[in-house]
Each structure stands twice: as structure tokens, then as C-alpha cells.
Amino acid sequence: MDTQSSRGPGTRLDALSRRRLMQIGGxxxxxxxxxxxxxxxxxxxxxxxxxTNATPAPPPQPAAVTPLPLEPVPATTMSSEQPMAQICRxxxxxxxxxxxxxxxxxxRMTLHHSAVVLGENRLAPSRLRQHQRxxxxxxxxxxxAYHVGVDRNGxxxxxxxxxxxxxxxxxxxxxGHFLVLCEGDFDQEPVSVAQxxxxxxxxxxxxxxxxxxxxxxxxHRDFADTSCPGANLYAHLTSGDLHTRIDALLAAGPxxxxxxxxxxxxxxxxxxxxxx
Numbered sequence: 001m002d003t004q005s006s007r008g009p010g011t012r013l014d015a016l017s018r019r020r021l022m023q024i025g026g027x028x029x030x031x032x033x034x035x036x037x038x039x040x041x042x043x044x045x046x047x048x049x050x051x052t053n054a055t056p057a058p059p060p061q062p063a064a065v066t067p068l069p070l071e072p073v074p075a076t077t078m079s080s081e082q083p084m085a086q087i088c089r090x091x092x093x094x095x096x097x098x099x100x101x102x103x104x105x106x107x108r109m110t111l112h113h114s115a116v117v118l119g120e121n122r123l124a125p126s127r128l129r130q131h132q133r134x135x136x137x138x139x140x141x142x143x144x145a146y147h148v149g150v151d152r153n154g155x156x157x158x159x160x161x162x163x164x165x166x167x168x169x170x171x172x173x174x175x176g177h178f179l180v181l182c183e184g185d186f187d188q189e190p191v192s193v194a195q196x197x198x199x200x201x202x203x204x205x206x207x208x209x210x211x212x213x214x215x216x217x218x219x220h221r222d223f224a225d226t227s228c229p230g231a232n233l234y235a236h237l238t239s240g241d242l243h244t245r246i247d248a249l250l251a252a253g254p255x256x257x258x259x260x261x262x263x264x265x266x267x268x269x270x271x272x273x274x275x276x
Contacts, residue, residue, distance in 0.1 A: 037112055037114070037115060037168070037169070037220060037226060037228040040112075040135070084154075084198065084257060085258045085259065085260035086158045086260060087156065087157045087260050087268060087269060088262075088265050091260070091261065091262075091265030091269045092125040092129070092269050093125060093269075094129070094132055095129075095133070097143040097161070098142040101143070101164035103164060103165075104164065104165040104176055105176065106176060106212060107176040108178070108212060108216035108217070109178045109206055109207075109214075109218075110174070110218055110219070110220060110223065111199070111217065111219050111220065111233065111234075111242075112180065112181045112182065112228050113186045113229040113230045113233055114131065114182070114184060115227075115228060116185055117184065117188055118152060118184045118185075120275060121272065124152070124183050125269050125273055128149055128157060128159070131144050131181075135167065141167040142164070142167075143159070143160045145160070145167040145168065145181075146179040146180065147160050147162045147166060147178055147179045147180065148180045148181070149181045149182075149183060150180065150182050150183065150195055150198040150199050151183045152194065152195050153192070153272070154192070154194030156198050156202055162178060162210070166179040170224035170226050171224050177223075178203075178212070180199060180203060182199060182229060182233060186229060187227060187232070189232070190232055191232055191236065196242070196245065197245070200245035200249060202257065203217060203246050204246045204250050204255040205257040207246065208254065208255055217242065217246070218237070219233075219234045219237050
């Protein structure tokens, strides 16, 4: 009979270690299942879960229930004197969009995260290229699923044309939604001040461009079975902070989100990838 009393201290430690490994493995499975916008972003290394709608074990990360404070960024990454610009697709290395897609009329705005820890911000352009390849080659979609991307330093990237509906591997129809992707995993890492400012600018521009109310803004989790856009980013929605930032930008006057293309855009991306 194998009882706890018949085991030595080493055996008990081994058992604890095995249990801890199982807990860690379960957490990774949860991240792969729910975190990555439930299948829209390719898994970093762990195998894809068989079902994105399975009920997961409660995540052990404190950030999943207690939002982290804003992460500051160096002042050199943002300039309040320059209008924010949207980096053209060609500059960050996007492949051409494929034929097809669903024309739609934008009636609301939705916030997403990539659910993969970014690490250094210099990786942001290559992550976008990786997302696009996964969406086109593995999912068979016409393009990257989202309309605009924002990195940790607040740089804004042109993704899919807003004239066409986005795509999703989750259980909602993104037609009518203006989709903004924040690069990072906000169940695990805090949101930077610059990234939040970039997100607010993108949504304020969309309010003007598509004549939608800022009150239509929601998170991916409001429409589908997913933890996206992560607890730390979603907290800025539920608290009203992001809405306040958007409304303040609109009250200050027209939001000018120009497209940054050509050599100037290529230089900007080169600076980002160099860590500047």
C-alpha cells in the first residue's frame, strides 16, 4: 500500500514538483486557448488547444484579476508637438492583401490584444508580419484580421483596409466593427502610457472618420468567449479611462491621423526595429 507516511521527504518534494509542473502546463494551455484572441494569433510555442470554448481552470496570474498600473515609457518615444501618423503597410513589410473580403459599414469599435508578450518594442513590425502570415496561410483569410495596430511605444500601423470586415476565429461576427490590435499580452504585462495614447488616437480618428459614437467601444470579450484584450487593458475600458481619453482628443479638435508612407515611413520602421 502506497501511503504518504511510507514516503520519504525526497518523494514528497518530487510529488510537489510534479504538481507544480502540471499547474504551469495548465496555465500555458489557458493562455493558448483564451489569450490569443481565441485562435486569431498564432501560438508562440505551445500546441493549440483542441477547443477554444472549453471551460479553463482559473488562471493563477494575479494580473488576471488585479490590473497592473500603467507602464511608463521614455519621453523620447512620443512627441506631443508632432501629429500622430499611421505607418503604411508597405513600410512595415505587409504582404499584399488577397482578393475578396466583405465590404461593411462600420458601426462600432472593438479593442483586441495579441496575447503574446512583446518583449522589446523593436520586435513589433516583425510580429505584425508574423500575424499576417498566420492569418493568410493558416486561416486562409485575405489579410491580417485587424484594421489598425498599436505597439508599446504608441506607434500606429495601417493593417487591413477598414472598408472590409475583419476576421475572427471566435464566436462573433466582426462585420461593422473597427478593430484595433494592441501588441502584447495584457493578462501578463501592464499597458504603457504611450500605447494607451496611440489606442485613444486610433479610436478618436475612427469616431470622426466613420461617424460612430465613442460609446460603441467595447472589448473583444464583450462579444465572444475570450479573455481578449487582457485584464490590464480591459480595465481601461471598464473604468471609463479610455473613453475619457478619446472624448478629450475629440473635444480638442479634429484628430489628424495621417498616413506615413515612402522613405519617411521606411526610416521610421528602421528606427523602431533598431530599438530607437
